[in-house]
Amino acid sequence: MSKVENSEFENVYWIEISGKKYLATKNLAPGISVYGERLVKDNGVEYRLWDPFRSKLAGAINKGLKNMPIKPGTTVLYLGASTGTTVSHVSDIIDTSGLVFGVEVSARVARELMDKVVKYRKNVIPIIEDARHPNKYAQFIFKKTDVLYSDIAQPDATEITLNNGFKFLKKGGYLILIVKARSIDPVLPTSDIIKREAKKLEDAGLKVIEIINLNPYDKEHGFIVALF
Ligand SMILES: C[S@@+](CC[C@H](N)C(=O)[O-])C[C@H]1O[C@@H](n2cnc3c(N)ncnc32)[C@H](O)[C@@H]1O
Numbered sequence: 001m002s003k004v005e006n007s008e009f010e011n012v013y014w015i016e017i018s019g020k021k022y023l024a025t026k027n028l029a030p031g032i033s034v035y036g037e038r039l040v041k042d043n044g045v046e047y048r049l050w051d052p053f054r055s056k057l058a059g060a061i062n063k064g065l066k067n068m069p070i071k072p073g074t075t076v077l078y079l080g081a082s083t084g085t086t087v088s089h090v091s092d093i094i095d096t097s098g099l100v101f102g103v104e105v106s107a108r109v110a111r112e113l114m115d116k117v118v119k120y121r122k123n124v125i126p127i128i129e130d131a132r133h134p135n136k137y138a139q140f141i142f143k144k145t146d147v148l149y150s151d152i153a154q155p156d157a158t159e160i161t162l163n164n165g166f167k168f169l170k171k172g173g174y175l176i177l178i179v180k181a182r183s184i185d186p187v188l189p190t191s192d193i194i195k196r197e198a199k200k201l202e203d204a205g206l207k208v209i210e211i212i213n214l215n216p217y218d219k220e221h222g223f224i225v226a227l228f
Contacts, residue, residue: 027090029120059217068176073097080152084117151178179222194222
Protein backbone atom coordinates (compact mmCIF):
# COMPACT_ATOMS: atom_id res chain seq x y z
CA MET A 1 0.00 0.00 0.00
CA SER A 2 1.25 3.49 -0.86
CA LYS A 3 0.03 7.00 -0.04
CA VAL A 4 0.88 9.95 -2.30
CA GLU A 5 1.18 13.51 -0.97
CA ASN A 6 2.04 16.77 -2.75
CA SER A 7 5.35 18.25 -1.67
CA GLU A 8 5.74 22.03 -1.37
CA PHE A 9 7.02 22.03 -4.97
CA GLU A 10 4.80 21.53 -8.02
CA ASN A 11 5.04 18.08 -9.63
CA VAL A 12 7.20 16.76 -6.79
CA TYR A 13 5.60 14.24 -4.42
CA TRP A 14 6.19 12.26 -1.28
CA ILE A 15 5.09 8.65 -1.39
CA GLU A 16 4.70 6.69 1.81
CA ILE A 17 5.44 2.99 1.45
CA SER A 18 5.42 0.74 4.52
CA GLY A 19 5.74 3.76 6.83
CA LYS A 20 8.69 5.34 5.01
CA LYS A 21 8.47 8.49 2.84
CA TYR A 22 10.17 8.67 -0.54
CA LEU A 23 10.52 11.58 -2.92
CA ALA A 24 8.94 10.95 -6.35
CA THR A 25 7.91 12.51 -9.65
CA LYS A 26 5.07 11.58 -12.01
CA ASN A 27 6.45 9.43 -14.82
CA LEU A 28 6.21 11.27 -18.14
CA ALA A 29 7.24 8.01 -19.87
CA PRO A 30 5.04 5.40 -18.18
CA GLY A 31 6.56 1.94 -17.88
CA ILE A 32 10.13 3.22 -18.30
CA SER A 33 12.56 3.16 -15.37
CA VAL A 34 15.69 5.18 -16.19
CA TYR A 35 18.25 4.08 -13.58
CA GLY A 36 16.52 1.17 -11.86
CA GLU A 37 14.27 3.41 -9.75
CA ARG A 38 11.06 1.87 -8.52
CA LEU A 39 7.82 2.68 -10.35
CA VAL A 40 4.73 3.02 -8.16
CA LYS A 41 1.11 3.24 -9.35
CA ASP A 42 -1.49 5.15 -7.40
CA ASN A 43 -5.02 5.93 -8.64
CA GLY A 44 -4.00 5.10 -12.20
CA VAL A 45 -0.97 7.45 -12.13
CA GLU A 46 2.58 6.12 -12.32
CA TYR A 47 5.28 7.72 -10.17
CA ARG A 48 9.06 7.18 -10.14
CA LEU A 49 10.82 7.14 -6.78
CA TRP A 50 13.60 9.75 -6.80
CA ASP A 51 16.80 8.56 -5.13
CA PRO A 52 18.67 11.33 -3.22
CA PHE A 53 21.84 9.23 -3.28
CA ARG A 54 21.74 9.19 -7.09
CA SER A 55 20.43 12.69 -7.85
CA LYS A 56 21.80 15.83 -6.19
CA LEU A 57 18.58 17.75 -6.83
CA ALA A 58 16.69 15.11 -4.82
CA GLY A 59 19.43 15.28 -2.16
CA ALA A 60 18.97 19.07 -1.93
CA ILE A 61 15.17 18.71 -1.62
CA ASN A 62 15.62 16.07 1.10
CA LYS A 63 17.90 18.51 2.91
CA GLY A 64 15.21 21.20 2.93
CA LEU A 65 15.77 23.18 -0.29
CA LYS A 66 13.69 26.38 -0.13
CA ASN A 67 14.16 27.76 -3.64
CA MET A 68 13.07 25.36 -6.36
CA PRO A 69 12.98 27.20 -9.68
CA ILE A 70 12.24 24.07 -11.76
CA LYS A 71 8.46 23.91 -12.24
CA PRO A 72 5.91 22.93 -14.90
CA GLY A 73 6.73 24.89 -18.08
CA THR A 74 10.32 25.84 -17.08
CA THR A 75 13.08 25.89 -19.70
CA VAL A 76 16.31 24.43 -18.29
CA LEU A 77 19.84 24.35 -19.65
CA TYR A 78 21.47 21.38 -17.92
CA LEU A 79 25.28 21.02 -18.08
CA GLY A 80 26.56 17.51 -17.33
CA ALA A 81 23.44 15.58 -18.36
CA SER A 82 25.29 12.26 -18.01
CA THR A 83 23.02 9.20 -18.44
CA GLY A 84 19.98 11.26 -17.50
CA THR A 85 19.27 10.32 -13.88
CA THR A 86 18.44 13.87 -12.79
CA VAL A 87 17.51 15.11 -16.28
CA SER A 88 14.71 12.53 -16.37
CA HIS A 89 13.20 13.85 -13.11
CA VAL A 90 13.59 17.42 -14.36
CA SER A 91 11.72 16.27 -17.49
CA ASP A 92 8.92 14.87 -15.28
CA ILE A 93 8.65 18.12 -13.31
CA ILE A 94 8.68 20.59 -16.22
CA ASP A 95 6.14 18.38 -18.03
CA THR A 96 5.24 18.72 -21.71
CA SER A 97 5.12 22.53 -21.54
CA GLY A 98 8.78 22.76 -20.44
CA LEU A 99 12.06 21.99 -22.14
CA VAL A 100 15.44 20.75 -20.94
CA PHE A 101 18.58 21.13 -23.07
CA GLY A 102 20.99 18.47 -21.77
CA VAL A 103 24.68 19.12 -22.56
CA GLU A 104 27.00 16.13 -22.17
CA VAL A 105 30.60 15.92 -23.41
CA SER A 106 31.02 12.14 -23.36
CA ALA A 107 29.50 10.44 -26.41
CA ARG A 108 29.60 7.06 -24.62
CA VAL A 109 27.60 8.37 -21.66
CA ALA A 110 25.26 10.29 -23.97
CA ARG A 111 24.34 7.07 -25.78
CA GLU A 112 22.64 5.88 -22.61
CA LEU A 113 20.95 9.27 -22.25
CA MET A 114 19.54 8.82 -25.77
CA ASP A 115 18.39 5.21 -25.21
CA LYS A 116 16.83 5.66 -21.79
CA VAL A 117 15.63 9.25 -21.75
CA VAL A 118 15.57 11.15 -25.05
CA LYS A 119 13.85 8.31 -26.93
CA TYR A 120 10.80 8.49 -24.62
CA ARG A 121 10.67 12.18 -23.72
CA LYS A 122 9.98 14.95 -26.21
CA ASN A 123 10.92 17.68 -23.72
CA VAL A 124 14.61 16.61 -23.54
CA ILE A 125 16.95 17.99 -26.22
CA PRO A 126 20.38 16.31 -26.10
CA ILE A 127 23.49 18.30 -27.00
CA ILE A 128 26.65 16.22 -27.24
CA GLU A 129 29.21 18.99 -26.77
CA ASP A 130 31.73 20.42 -24.35
CA ALA A 131 30.21 23.06 -22.07
CA ARG A 132 33.54 24.94 -22.32
CA HIS A 133 32.55 25.91 -25.86
CA PRO A 134 29.01 27.30 -25.71
CA ASN A 135 29.35 28.84 -29.19
CA LYS A 136 29.36 25.32 -30.63
CA TYR A 137 25.80 24.67 -29.45
CA ALA A 138 24.32 28.17 -29.33
CA GLN A 139 22.38 27.40 -32.53
CA PHE A 140 20.38 24.66 -30.73
CA ILE A 141 19.36 26.78 -27.76
CA PHE A 142 16.71 28.75 -29.56
CA LYS A 143 15.49 30.71 -26.54
CA LYS A 144 16.92 32.07 -23.29
CA THR A 145 16.40 29.63 -20.45
CA ASP A 146 14.74 30.18 -17.06
CA VAL A 147 17.23 27.96 -15.22
CA LEU A 148 20.83 26.89 -15.72
CA TYR A 149 21.64 23.70 -13.77
CA SER A 150 25.30 22.72 -13.78
CA ASP A 151 26.83 19.48 -12.49
CA ILE A 152 30.03 18.93 -14.47
CA ALA A 153 32.57 18.09 -11.73
CA GLN A 154 35.39 20.16 -13.26
CA PRO A 155 38.03 22.29 -11.48
CA ASP A 156 36.75 25.36 -13.37
CA ALA A 157 33.06 24.39 -13.24
CA THR A 158 32.06 27.80 -11.84
CA GLU A 159 33.73 29.70 -14.69
CA ILE A 160 32.28 27.35 -17.34
CA THR A 161 28.83 27.73 -15.77
CA LEU A 162 29.04 31.53 -15.67
CA ASN A 163 30.05 31.65 -19.35
CA ASN A 164 26.97 29.60 -20.22
CA GLY A 165 24.83 31.73 -17.94
CA PHE A 166 25.83 35.00 -19.62
CA LYS A 167 25.03 33.48 -22.99
CA PHE A 168 21.84 31.55 -22.38
CA LEU A 169 20.20 32.47 -19.08
CA LYS A 170 17.35 35.02 -18.84
CA LYS A 171 17.84 38.09 -16.67
CA GLY A 172 16.07 37.17 -13.43
CA GLY A 173 16.66 33.47 -14.13
CA TYR A 174 18.14 31.00 -11.65
CA LEU A 175 21.52 29.36 -11.68
CA ILE A 176 22.05 26.10 -9.77
CA LEU A 177 25.69 25.16 -9.40
CA ILE A 178 26.87 21.85 -7.97
CA VAL A 179 30.30 22.22 -6.39
CA LYS A 180 32.34 19.04 -6.21
CA ALA A 181 34.96 20.11 -3.67
CA ARG A 182 37.58 17.51 -4.52
CA SER A 183 37.55 18.42 -8.22
CA ILE A 184 38.54 21.94 -7.20
CA ASP A 185 41.00 21.48 -4.35
CA PRO A 186 42.39 18.27 -2.81
CA VAL A 187 42.77 19.52 0.77
CA LEU A 188 40.73 22.64 1.61
CA PRO A 189 37.63 22.01 3.77
CA THR A 190 34.51 21.49 1.65
CA SER A 191 32.69 24.42 3.30
CA ASP A 192 35.53 26.82 2.38
CA ILE A 193 35.50 25.67 -1.24
CA ILE A 194 31.72 26.05 -1.48
CA LYS A 195 31.98 29.59 0.00
CA ARG A 196 34.76 30.50 -2.43
CA GLU A 197 32.76 29.33 -5.48
CA ALA A 198 29.65 31.16 -4.18
CA LYS A 199 31.75 34.35 -3.89
CA LYS A 200 32.80 33.96 -7.53
CA LEU A 201 29.11 34.02 -8.47
CA GLU A 202 28.54 37.14 -6.33
CA ASP A 203 31.60 38.82 -7.88
CA ALA A 204 30.11 38.14 -11.31
CA GLY A 205 26.99 40.06 -10.27
CA LEU A 206 24.70 37.19 -9.24
CA LYS A 207 22.85 37.03 -5.93
CA VAL A 208 23.41 33.80 -4.02
CA ILE A 209 20.13 32.90 -2.30
CA GLU A 210 20.77 29.42 -0.93
CA ILE A 211 23.67 27.08 -0.19
CA ILE A 212 23.22 23.44 0.84
CA ASN A 213 25.91 20.97 1.84
CA LEU A 214 24.74 17.71 0.23
CA ASN A 215 26.22 15.46 2.91
CA PRO A 216 25.26 12.59 3.51
CA TYR A 217 23.74 12.09 0.04
CA ASP A 218 26.86 13.33 -1.75
CA LYS A 219 29.88 13.81 0.44
CA GLU A 220 32.01 16.93 -0.17
CA HIS A 221 29.49 18.52 -2.55
CA GLY A 222 27.72 21.85 -2.36
CA PHE A 223 24.45 22.93 -4.01
CA ILE A 224 24.26 26.67 -4.70
CA VAL A 225 21.17 28.53 -5.94
CA ALA A 226 21.77 32.02 -7.32
CA LEU A 227 19.65 34.68 -9.03
CA PHE A 228 20.96 35.89 -12.33
C1 LIG B 1 28.61 14.18 -11.87
S1 LIG B 1 28.19 13.73 -13.51
C2 LIG B 1 26.57 14.41 -13.70
C3 LIG B 1 25.45 13.59 -13.07
C4 LIG B 1 24.11 14.12 -13.51
N1 LIG B 1 24.02 15.54 -13.32
C5 LIG B 1 22.95 13.47 -12.78
O1 LIG B 1 22.62 13.89 -11.67
O2 LIG B 1 22.32 12.57 -13.33
C6 LIG B 1 29.14 14.85 -14.46
C7 LIG B 1 28.90 14.74 -15.95
O3 LIG B 1 29.41 15.92 -16.55
C8 LIG B 1 30.00 15.57 -17.78
N2 LIG B 1 30.94 16.65 -18.09
C9 LIG B 1 32.15 16.91 -17.52
N3 LIG B 1 32.75 17.98 -18.11
C10 LIG B 1 31.88 18.41 -19.05
C11 LIG B 1 31.91 19.48 -19.98
N4 LIG B 1 32.97 20.29 -20.05
N5 LIG B 1 30.87 19.64 -20.82
C12 LIG B 1 29.80 18.81 -20.76
N6 LIG B 1 29.71 17.77 -19.91
C13 LIG B 1 30.73 17.58 -19.06
C14 LIG B 1 30.66 14.22 -17.49
O4 LIG B 1 30.93 13.53 -18.69
C15 LIG B 1 29.62 13.56 -16.60
O5 LIG B 1 28.71 12.80 -17.36
